[in-house]
Amino acid sequence: MSSKTKRIRDKWRSKSWYTVVAPSYFGNVELGAVPADEPEKLIGRTIDSTLYDVTNDFSHQYLKMYFQITEVDGKTAKTTFKGHEYSRDYLRSLVRRRTTKIDGLFSIATRDEYKLQVAVSAFSLSRIRTSQEKEIRTIMDKIIKQKASTLTLDQIAQEIVLGKIASDIYNEAKKIAPLRHVGIRKSKLVTQLAQLPAQKT
Numbered sequence: 696m697s698s699k700t701k702r703i704r705d706k707w708r709s710k711s712w713y714t715v716v717a718p719s720y721f722g723n724v725e726l727g728a729v730p731a732d733e734p735e736k737l738i739g740r741t742i743d744s745t746l747y748d749v750t751n752d753f754s755h756q757y758l759k760m761y762f763q764i765t766e767v768d769g770k771t772a773k774t775t776f777k778g779h780e781y782s783r784d785y786l787r788s789l790v791r792r793r794t795t796k797i798d799g800l801f802s803i804a805t806r807d808e809y810k811l812q813v814a815v816s817a818f819s820l821s822r823i824r825t826s827q828e829k830e831i832r833t834i835m836d837k838i839i840k841q842k843a844s845t846l847t848l849d850q851i852a853q854e855i856v857l858g859k860i861a862s863d864i865y866n867e868a869k870k871i872a873p874l875r876h877v878g879i880r881k882s883k884l885v886t887q888l889a890q891l892p893a894q895k896t
Contacts, residue, residue, distance in 0.1 A: 710732045715742050715762070716774065718774055720776075720852065726748065738767070744759070744761075746758040746760055748760075756782075757785035758781060758785075759782055760776075761778045762777055775884075776849070778881070780882075786880060790818070791875075793821065795828065796817070797818075799816075800812065800814050801835070803840055805846055805847055809847075809886045811882055811884050813855065813881070815835045818876045819872055819873065820875050827872045830871045834864060834868045842860055848884075
């Protein structure tokens with residue numbers, strides 16, 4: 696065995712494995728295991744998963760989720776919600792010819808003062824006028840900012856990924872034009888890690 700191979704094996708032997716769990720508001724579900732030679736080095740690391748891994752509902756495979764490690768307790772790495780996005784294949788499947796895609800990008804602040812960026816997309820059943828697009832975008836802005844101002848980070852994270860806010864937008868926007876789908880296709884927590892408290896279990 697070469698000295699280089701031995702060094703690599705020794706390096707891996709010195710690492711311990713830590714179980715990464717979702718925040719309490721996503722049921723403390725196990726997201727996987729990660730190695731580290733010191734637990735402090737895990738802080739700030741982002742773990743990706745899917746909503747299917749959290750809910751065990753196969754229909755949720757299209758939604759990718761991101762969690763950031765904020766605390767290590769023994770062999771358990773605790774996380775907070777960092778964001779989500781639709782998979783590329785799913786987003787492509789929503790696009791149809793002779794229809795309109797209405798996009799909105801918004802910066803929001805939750806009741807407990809976390810800041811997020813969210814991208815909302817609506818897909819019409821047929822082509823719509825520019826004035827209708829503008830009205831629908833205004834509805835997106837109004838509903839998501841009103842929601843954010845009344846919800847904490849854990850509450851809005853659930854409503855974003857489980858489709859509650861998108862449903863509220865759809866019910867209001869369909870009065871402007873017939874819609875096939877409304878969804879928050881992407882979100883990102885922009886509050887700095889240093890400002891994030893550890894999540895309770």
